[in-house]
Amino acid sequence: MLWLALSVVVDFAFVQFFKAGQRRGYHSPTVVATNYIVVAISLLTYLLVTDQFTVSREALLTGLVTGSVFVSSMVLMTRTLDRAPASAVFTAFRMSVAVPVALGVWLWNEPMASGQLVGVALAFLALVMMTSGSDETRHATGWRIMLLLVGIFALQGLSHSCLRSVHYNGLDDAFLQVLMVTGATAGSLGWAAIALSRRLPQRGELQLGAFIGAYNTLALCIIMTALSKLPGTLFFPVVGCSVVLLDNVAAHFFWRERLNRTAAAGVAVAALAIFLVV
Numbered sequence: 001m002l003w004l005a006l007s008v009v010v011d012f013a014f015v016q017f018f019k020a021g022q023r024r025g026y027h028s029p030t031v032v033a034t035n036y037i038v039v040a041i042s043l044l045t046y047l048l049v050t051d052q053f054t055v056s057r058e059a060l061l062t063g064l065v066t067g068s069v070f071v072s073s074m075v076l077m078t079r080t081l082d083r084a085p086a087s088a089v090f091t092a093f094r095m096s097v098a099v100p101v102a103l104g105v106w107l108w109n110e111p112m113a114s115g116q117l118v119g120v121a122l123a124f125l126a127l128v129m130m131t132s133g134s135d136e137t138r139h140a141t142g143w144r145i146m147l148l149l150v151g152i153f154a155l156q157g158l159s160h161s162c163l164r165s166v167h168y169n170g171l172d173d174a175f176l177q178v179l180m181v182t183g184a185t186a187g188s189l190g191w192a193a194i195a196l197s198r199r200l201p202q203r204g205e206l207q208l209g210a211f212i213g214a215y216n217t218l219a220l221c222i223i224m225t226a227l228s229k230l231p232g233t234l235f236f237p238v239v240g241c242s243v244v245l246l247d248n249v250a251a252h253f254f255w256r257e258r259l260n261r262t263a264a265a266g267v268a269v270a271a272l273a274i275f276l277v278v
Helices: 002-023 028-049 057-081 086-095 098-106 114-130 143-168 172-197 203-229 232-253 261-277
Strands: none
Touching: 002 028, 002 203, 002 232, 028 057, 028 172, 028 203, 057 086, 057 143, 057 172, 086 114, 086 143, 098 143, 098 232, 114 232, 114 261, 143 172, 143 203, 143 232, 172 203, 203 232, 232 261
16 A cells, blocks of 8 residues: 555645745646656666666557657647636546546456445545545536546546556556656647747746656656556556545635535545555
8 A cells, every 4th residue: 555655745746836826826747748858858868877778569658659759648638728617627537537447447457446435436426526626616517628627537537547557558567658658648748739829938937847747756666666566457547536626625724715515525535545555
């Protein structure tokens, strides 16, 4: 369970770094794209220094697909935030853990006891409750917005599933190479989109992106190690629910954000869900 706990901690900190950037008004796509480029450069440097720069065909294909899905999810999410309430967008984003859980049971025959099934159901309920924005009074309406939310759910879910597939594709020993290709692909496509928008990046955005990229290199290694040791039916509900739980607590005590009663109740439901799943 050590790797599971470490995954929760590094994922939670990752979210807080991005939240700090949003508070400063930084352009999220620039921060994210810079982050991926730094991840790729960091891993490339390590692999060259340790004489491990050998990328198999399977690792290359997995990285290319994963990186493309990652950046597609990022672009769609940032575009949707301009059109739909943040609470609806983040709910779709967090609920996407249902995709790798379902695929884990269906494709890879991952175990799930009856008590865990109840815990997973409660985890999804808790995610909906905790991501209901305290300052949002509007609701996402219209079929166009609904399609965008479904797209976020599907793409982010596929992002999780791509990382999960590394283990079942027999690439546990080559996950560094997969992450390097993933970072290079997502970063290149992300910067191509920024160039097309003709937006000049700010110095602070590049600095934060570089810092998060260095941090994310370590965080992704921890997450990939955890995924090589734990079933996705355990990993994704626990990490997803725990990170949102901690994020809500931090929002209340550190960021001074007021939580509504639904979000507060969701914290209690999340705690019960984690107990049942673990």
